Amino acid sequence: EPEVTQTPSHQVTQMGQEVILRCVPISNHLYFYWYRQILGQKVEFLVSFYNNEISEKSEIFDDQFSVERPDGSNFTLKIRSTKLEDSAMYFCASRRNRAATDTQYFGPGTRLTVL
Amino acid sequence: DAKTTQPNSMESNEEEPVHLPCNHSTISGTDYIHWYRQLPSQGPEYVIHGLTSNVNNRMASLAIAEDRKSSTLILHRATLRDAAVYYCILLFGNEKLTFGTGTRLTIIP
Numbered sequence: 001e002p003e004v005t006q007t008p009s010h011q012v013t014q015m016g017q018e019v020i021l022r023c024v025p026i027s028n029h030l031y032f033y034w035y036r037q038i039l040g041q042k043v044e045f046l047v048s049f050y051n052n053e054i055s056e057k058s059e060i061f062d063d064q065f066s067v068e069r070p071d072g073s074n075f076t077l078k079i080r081s082t083k084l085e086d087s088a089m090y091f092c093a094s095r096r097n098r099a100a101t102d103t104q105y106f107g108p109g110t111r112l113t114v115l
Numbered sequence: 116d117a118k119t120t121q122p123n124s125m126e127s128n129e130e131e132p133v134h135l136p137c138n139h140s141t142i143s144g145t146d147y148i149h150w151y152r153q154l155p156s157q158g159p160e161y162v163i164h165g166l167t168s169n170v171n172n173r174m175a176s177l178a179i180a181e182d183r184k185s186s187t188l189i190l191h192r193a194t195l196r197d198a199a200v201y202y203c204i205l206l207f208g209n210e211k212l213t214f215g216t217g218t219r220l221t222i223i224p
Contacts, residue, residue, distance in 0.1 A: 004158075031210060043159060043202075043214040056210055091158045093212075100147045100206045106158030 002026045004107035006092050012113045013082055021077045021110045023092030032075045033093040033104065034067065036060070043091065049075065050098075082114045119203045124219040127193050135188040135218050137203030142183050146207045150177065150188050151214075152199040159202070159214070162188065198222045 005024045013019050025032050034046040047057045049067050066078045075094075079086055089109040095102050120138040127133040139148065150162040163170055163177045165186070170177045176189040190197055202217040 033211065035212075042216060043153070043212075045211040045213065048210045050210075058211075093158075095210075098208065098210060100145075100208050101164065103161040103164075104159075104212060106160065109158050 002105075004092055004094055004105050006090075006107035006110050008110060009108070010111045010113070012115065015084055015114055016081050019079050019082055019112065021079075021090050021092075021112070023075045023077075023094075023107055024073050025075055025092065025094030026096075026105055027073070029094035029096045029105075031055075031095040031098055032067075032069070033095070034077045035091045035093065035106075036088040037091065037109075038085075038088045046077070046090075079112075082112075084114050087112055087114045119205060119215055121201070121203055121215065121218045123216065124221065126221045126223055127190075128223050129195060130192050133190040133193045133197070133220065135190075135201050135203075135220065136185065137187070138185045139203070139205055140184045142205055143207065146205040148177065148179060148183075148186050149204045149206050149212070150175070151202045151204060151212070153202070153217070154196075154199045159212075162201070164206075193220075193222050195222050195224060 007022045032049045035043050037043045045058050047061045048055045064080045068076050089111050091109045092107045093104045095104045149164040151159045152162050153159045163175050165177045178187045200217040200219050202214050
């Protein structure tokens, strides 16, 4: 069964450094998402992406964040200058269609630790 | 986004059925009811969805009240692997999933 993959599984970085989290969505999917989950808290939406554009973003997704689909397979989340509060699990998800009946498939996540 | 209310936690014995309730009294006529779950240290995983009629799949059943103001996710025979946080989410064409705190299901061996 096709699955969403994410790398790395764990990223440790110093405050102020840039990080890039990588995702490979399911190959025939057209809609891509990033969510995050701070330890012990809810899963929160960050951004959705379709046709090489951001279609929706949350208040969390400020100028320090960016997303890109650099080629036909990868989908990346960049944090330009990490803060301590960016420490969280980051989940990538993809979806084939935008219909309310369509399932989002999540990756296993990247644990980001900012020191 | 329409709001859902779920119990914070539930326990069930292994190999017994589990009924996980969800209240969504402000649901609109076009909202779909989705259930996702999150196993420990994993990403969320789709379980089932429905609109008005009860639904079954290989993982679970979804029973939807006639007035659609509540629904129940049914795991017919819980296993230890079903221990997870279960989320009831309403969705209409919105791209994003809005997760609440969900119900933490503990399975007792």
